Amino acid sequence: MNIYALVKRTFDTEEKIAVSNGKIVDDGAEFIINPYDEYAIEEAIQIRDEHGGEVTVITIGDEEAEKQLRTALAMGADKAVLINTEDDLDEMDEFTVAKLVAEYLKDKNADVILAGNVAIDGGSGQVGPRVAELLGINYVTTITDLKIDGTSAKIIRDVEGDSETIETSLPLLVTAQQGLNEPRYPSLPGIMKAKKKPLEELELDDLDIDEDDVEPKTETVEIFLPPAKEAGRVLEGDLADQVKELVNLLNKEAKVL
């Protein structure tokens, strides 16, 4: 089984976000594998362990992203690919990213491609379905269960709390929802082994892509922080009176009842 997992390097969820000169400040920030992509990597490893084959993790970014790829290798992925855009591209959008990934994957005969259903930074959730469409393969998003039998797959998809049971066939792209599995922590031997696993670095030229082909279709013109929420009133007095006051405030002042 030829398995791929798409991985994004993101800010740690603990990080506060600051903006300076219209950009997110990333000095000193901790970076992690996008949490939804961890589910994708874990599922990829489990599929390989059950059905055999190889797991390749792919990311797009600069050399810094190597760290997240090594973490994925330490979890148990077999190979990693970094599509390094640092020298070639100033701006990217989802159109750009999907095209780069699909260009890399188009002749790889992937059986299963896994990705997170959304990245916790950009939050658009576009890249998975876009890649599937470019490759002309089936896809199912926000999955919480995946069983593969030969070339058929049985999937449970989370649809805003409801769940759908879906049957489809390989080759297939799925995006992971929370609850799909419990991603493992890299073990110490895993971390040692990861250092020797192959990590291939590619640039646009290697993919035979011209910058103009991946020119973004959308542009971010401003980044800003939401107005700081001020702490409101903590009510006082007898609990029953507090509740009365609260319901009265919600009704009369906030007008939300």
Add this chain to the structure above:
Amino acid sequence: MSKKVLVLGEAREGALRNVSFEAIAAAKTVSGGGEVVGLLVGESVQSLAEELIQYGADRVVTVEHPHLKHYTSDGYGQAFMAVYEQEKPDAVVFGHTANGKDLAPKIASKLGSGLISDVTAIEGEGDESLFVRPIYSGKAFEKVKNKEGLLFFTIRPNNIAPLEKDASRTGEISSVSVDITNLRTIIKEVVRKSTEGVDLSEAKVVVAGGRGVKSADGFKPLEELANLLGGAVGASRGACDADYCDYSLQIGQTGKVVTPDLYIAAGISGAIQHMAGMSNSKVIVAINKDPEANIFKVADYGIVGDLFEVVPMMIEEIKKVQTN
């Protein structure tokens, strides 16, 4: 330049979802006086078309087919593309719902277009429109513009106000016949888990529980309060990790981002990841035993106390207000 805008409406259990009306309003904003065309796809959707017009669509196109009973990206994709080819719109709007999120990137990819996802506000109008969307789960926002080609965006439920319903509005309702074939994914079964049919991302009121709820049973008073207010129940990661509830209820940086009119946090301490998912709610109430809990920093109103005492009292008080 005035634009022709195509809006994909969405029905759930036989009724149009609010986000469809919000999408019509968004379409009007970007149309610059152009035409807003509603699109309804399903097994039987003809009867819903009029309401879309009453909320501001100039006309509606429907695609009906037995294979469109359940959403699949293939089926809905084929239906959408047939209408797209016929209408040749300048802009397309979907709701940023489970199915909207699933379908929009496929269509954008097929059309080679950009896609601005999860828009919460539109600044300016017509060609000058800028689209505001949350990043880092609402810890920050960005303003995005479309650089070239088709303008395509999805809107987050509950953020853009719909136009007022006008029952006297009329418009043409036409149907396009599409042979839906070659469905590569087949829906075998749908299990409804949502409480009382109110979807978390669209709910006007969310009552969320954290570790302080202590057990699955502990969610019962929260459910009662949510039902009373016509809202939905949510949870913090702590409550989900402890198996008190399903992960589909999780609100936060992983999980759902919600912006209801009223958010009631019960027994939630307020980790930064949880706050990212709810701090843009319009009014926040915090109930927690710990007066130092972070959640009080974003709450409009706070009660320091045991949720198992406070929530039942709230239910009684609200019932009194509702009967008056």
